[in-house]
Amino acid sequence: MDHTTDIDSGTLGAVPGQFIAQGAQGLPEPTTALAERISVVVDADWAGIVRIDYVRQKMRHGRHSHWAWVAVRAEQEQLPPISAAHAP
Numbered sequence: 001m002d003h004t005t006d007i008d009s010g011t012l013g014a015v016p017g018q019f020i021a022q023g024a025q026g027l028p029e030p031t032t033a034l035a036e037r038i039s040v041v042v043d044a045d046w047a048g049i050v051r052i053d054y055v056r057q058k059m060r061h062g063r064h065s066h067w068a069w070v071a072v073r074a075e076q077e078q079l080p081p082i083s084a085a086h087a088p
Contacts, residue, residue, distance in 0.1 A: 010075045011047070011050065011074045011075060011076060012052070012071060012072070012073055012074040014047055014074075015044050015047050015050055015052065015074045016047065019042050019043075019045070019047070019052075020052060020071045020074075022042055023040040023042045023054070023071070024040075024054060024069050024071070026040060027054060027069050030056050030067035030068055030069050031066075031067045033056055033067075035056070036055060036056050037053060037054070037055050037056070038053070038054050038069070039054075040052050040054065041077055048077075049076070050074045050075060050076055050077060051074065051075050051077050052071050052073070052074045053071070053072055053073040054069040054070060054071050055069070055070055055072050056068075056069060056070075057069075057070045
């Protein structure tokens, strides 16, 4: 199954690479992961709160291959409204 890109990558191009890498650090080992797709929510500084989707992909180079998580989509996340009970 080839997940190299989604048709609509959302705001992935606007998210700095350091935050894409930060989101990937908490993912399980791709060689043993049961899920093919995982979403992570990160605070991407000026880009705001974003949900980044990663897919498990097999990378090949000649006769050698390994598994890796690849970011394919990012979306802005809306913060829940603050209720009057939680307001300072």
